[in-house]
Amino acid sequence: MEESVARFFISTSTYSVALPLIVGLMRIKRLQIIQRYVLALVIFSILVELAAVLLGRVLHLRNLPLLHVFSAVQFTLLWFIFAKRLIPPFSKRFFLGILIAFWSFAIICAIWIDGIYNFNAHARSFGAILIIIFCLCYFYQRLRKLDLENLETDPLFWVATGSLIYFSGSLILFIISNYILPNKAMSFSMWGVHGIFNTFNNLFFMIALWVQPTK
DSSP states (O other): OOHHHHHHHHHHHHHHTHHHHHHHHHTGGGOOHHHHHHHHHHHHHHHHHHHHHIIIIISOOOOHHHHHHHHHHHHHHHHHHHHHHHTTTSOHHHHHHHHHHHHHHHHHIIIIISOTTSOOHHHHHHHHHHHHHHHHHHHHHHHHHOOOSOGGGOHHHHHHHHHHHHHHHHHHHHHHHHHHTTSHHHHHHHHHHHHHHHHHHHHHHHHHHHSOOOO
16 A cells, blocks of 8 residues: 555544534434444544653653553443343343453563553554454344334444454454554555544444434
8 A cells, every 4th residue: 555545544433423423423412322332432543642642642652551551441331331231131240251351461472572662552453353353243132032123223234334343454453553664565454444433433422423313
């Protein structure tokens, strides 16, 4: 991928988060609990992006530790979102165990494996796999129960669709990231592809915040 094209997709990805933010703020008084978690994730993403710009471009400091924090909080918020529908059939203890396992693994990776000043490839990959499993479990649950007459009005349907596309598409990028980041050309290509998936994810988040859930 040409560097100019990669920069375009990266920029598009960065600005696309404004779409779910605007929709979420417009409908903030009518948002249900799952939608409020989605809006919290959107706002947190923006704050981390601003902090990264401040540290990297203004203060000229390494901002990769922020990615470790973002990955942990992103997974936690998505965990809360999926927990609203996957408990049951999964027990609270089992689902809580997944969250504890991820946090434990993320901390171990940040301290001993990847280091806080490197891309957290292992934690991001592990989290992506778990979220993909959550999405598949949600879709399986919907196919088994068939309890929603208008599936398109379910915010979690759009969150699960966007998350499945984003994390499935980005998983390989997460796994190989530390091997290709030293290569500038390949690094730009990687983040360009990541930008495409992230833009789609933000679009699905926007729809999730726009729909009016039916009881």
